[in-house]
Amino acid sequence: MALPKILPYPMPVETDLPKNKVTWTVDPSRAVLLIHDMQQYFVDAFTPDQSPVVELIANIQKLRLYCTELEIPVIYSAQPGGQAPEQRGLLQDFWGSGIDDGPYQKKFVDAVAPAEQDMLLTKWRYSAFQKTNLLEILREQGRDQLMICGIYAHIGCLLTASEAFMKDIQPFFIADALADFSEEKHHLALTYAAERCAVTLTTEHLVTSLTQAYRPEPEGVGSFGGGMDERAAVEEQPPLTLQRLRDEVAALLQEQSANLGETDNLIEYWGLDSIRIMSLTERLRRDGIDISFVELAEHPTLADWRKLLSIKMSVSPPNYDYYTV
Incomplete structure (x- = not known):
């Protein structure tokens, strides 16, 4: 009558799911x-x-x-x-x-x-x-x-x-x-x-x-929250390129770009929370980059995000010199 010993099996993925009614x-x-x-x-x-x-x-x-x-x-x-x-x-x-x-x-x-x-x-x-x-x-x-x-x-x-x-x-x-x-x-x-x-x-x-x-409607809430200009949510933004990634993250954290280490854990070391990661995810999606919150949260460093975005955007990674601190 005890619980059975459970053998390993693969966790279901999206393609394994049944059709919802x-x-x-x-x-x-x-x-x-x-x-x-x-x-x-x-x-x-x-x-x-x-x-x-x-x-x-x-x-x-x-x-x-x-x-x-x-x-x-x-x-x-x-x-x-x-x-x-x-x-x-x-x-x-x-x-x-x-x-x-x-x-x-x-x-x-x-x-x-x-x-x-x-x-x-x-x-x-x-x-x-x-x-x-x-x-x-x-x-x-x-x-x-x-x-x-x-x-x-x-x-x-x-x-x-x-x-x-x-x-x-x-x-x-x-x-x-x-x-x-x-x-x-x-x-x-x-x-x-x-x-x-x-x-x-x-x-x-x-x-x-x-x-x-x-995500709230653009009624005076900045795209990235946390001290951003309230007009940011309604102003047209230029496409987010790889070269801008470091500055975007620094803006989320209200830090100087040069302070962010390439391999710093942005969640544990810098306190980047889920709300800001969600905001960044949505910003990237609006720029046509198909990326998820989970993908960013699993490997929260500039170096990992740089590689991930390079793959998503189908371009070669930029020179590491840009990210040297």
């Missing part, structure tokens, strides 16, 4: 992120440092950071340890006693542990709505969209999405931020969700949708 669009003013049961007890069933758990944790980290920057509420569900048989109910018959009463099994995986402002939900059944106040939280927050990530896709995550649908909450099933017992069961969950109760999408697609929805 509905065309709901995520809205940062309506959405909540649910990080479902990312406790050590469940994660330990996967093969460490292999797919899908590597992508699972990395994508949940991105989503949590992104939602925090956009002030989207983040809720963690967690099953309690040491449940008595009467608390466990019929789960006892299928899975045994579950999480023990020690500290290790019930703790969240360190890489995606909640922050002080995040909400914690004690979860007693498959669905995060059962025996909890999740619906009341959503209503109090004025939210009617639930973005679901975590484990396991075909059990608690899918049942939560299905119940959200039945409560008129629009579920968004984040395909590459979920994991399951097997590739077959993972795809089963995605197919059911897409055909019956939710929108399935990738982390990158979700981030792009939130970025587009979040």
Whole structure:
């Protein structure tokens, strides 16, 4: 009755996703992120440092950071340890006693542990709505969209999405931020969700949708925020070339261009936040460069961005001398 040992399998990508029956669009003013049961007890069933758990944790980290920057509420569900048989109910018959009463099994995986402002939900059944106040939280927050990530896709995550649908909450099933017992069961969950109760999408697609929805209309807010001239949002800007990249990033940070080291981590060292990265992403997209927030956030240095943009723009990288500090 214990959890099965989960063998590695490839995390789904965009081309693996089933066709969605509905065309709901995520809205940062309506959405909540649910990080479902990312406790050590469940994660330990996967093969460490292999797919899908590597992508699972990395994508949940991105989503949590992104939602925090956009002030989207983040809720963690967690099953309690040491449940008595009467608390466990019929789960006892299928899975045994579950999480023990020690500290290790019930703790969240360190890489995606909640922050002080995040909400914690004690979860007693498959669905995060059962025996909890999740619906009341959503209503109090004025939210009617639930973005679901975590484990396991075909059990608690899918049942939560299905119940959200039945409560008129629009579920968004984040395909590459979920994991399951097997590739077959993972795809089963995605197919059911897409055909019956939710929108399935990738982390990158979700981030792009939130970025587009979040970006305000040009009413005196600068394109890059943070001290830029308020007229910048409505003024026509020249195309962003590789030679201007350094100056654009410096402007975002309100720093002198010469201060930015070519290999400095712009997030960890300079404090470049997700909002400014989103702004830069949109600026590049308006200039015809097909790039995503995730691509920039994964390798946040001028050197890496320079190489990436060179590929995207189908030109040779400029001379490194321009970037020497």
